[in-house]
Amino acid sequence: MIYWISSIGITILVIVLFFLLRKLYIDHKDNYRILKYSDYYGVLTFFMDEAFNFIYKDRIIVYSVEATKMPEDELQKSFHDFVVYIENLMGPKIKRFYLDLFGEESFYKNLYHYFIHRVENDEIRKAAQNDIINSEI
Numbered sequence: 001m002i003y004w005i006s007s008i009g010i011t012i013l014v015i016v017l018f019f020l021l022r023k024l025y026i027d028h029k030d031n032y033r034i035l036k037y038s039d040y041y042g043v044l045t046f047f048m049d050e051a052f053n054f055i056y057k058d059r060i061i062v063y064s065v066e067a068t069k070m071p072e073d074e075l076q077k078s079f080h081d082f083v084v085y086i087e088n089l090m091g092p093k094i095k096r097f098y099l100d101l102f103g104e105e106s107f108y109k110n111l112y113h114y115f116i117h118r119v120e121n122d123e124i125r126k127a128a129q130n131d132i133i134n135s136e137i
Contacts, residue, residue, distance in 0.1 A: 033101060040101060048114050051085040056118075064122050079115050086111065 033040070056064075059078045063070045070078070087095055099107055 040098075044098060044110075045114075047086050047089050048111065050089060051082050052115065052118050054085055055082045060119060060122070070119065075119070079112065082115050083108070083111055 055078050059074070059081075060070065063074075090098070101107075102110060
């Protein structure tokens with residue numbers, strides 16, 4: 001009887017110890033991610049820059065040179081290809097890491113805001129628009 005009680009006590013102790021160590025590990029991992037957040041975001045920015053440059057040369061530059069706004073359907077298609085290209089650059093392991101770090105919805109919102117910001121602040125398009133405006137004056 002005493003052996004049975006002590007084995008239950010040891011089992012409970014091991015389970016409690018396991019969950020305590022797991023919690024400490026998760027807290028440590030989260031703190032490390034917070035400390036290294038700027039490094040992780042820098043790597044993500046590298047992937048986004050590479051993907052945007054690829055998509056820009058393939059699709060967006062035509063609208064920039066003509067100083068016109070991209071049609072909404074073309075913008076959405078370009079964004080989709082942008083995301084696919086980033087995911088291909090990252091690979092599945094790094095993609096899972098970033099989805100875990102940001103959360104799926106937040107990750108894709110970050111990508112979308114980056115893409116739209118780069119499209120809207122296109123220097124070639126702005127220069128072409130200024131040339132058109134100045135030539136009309």
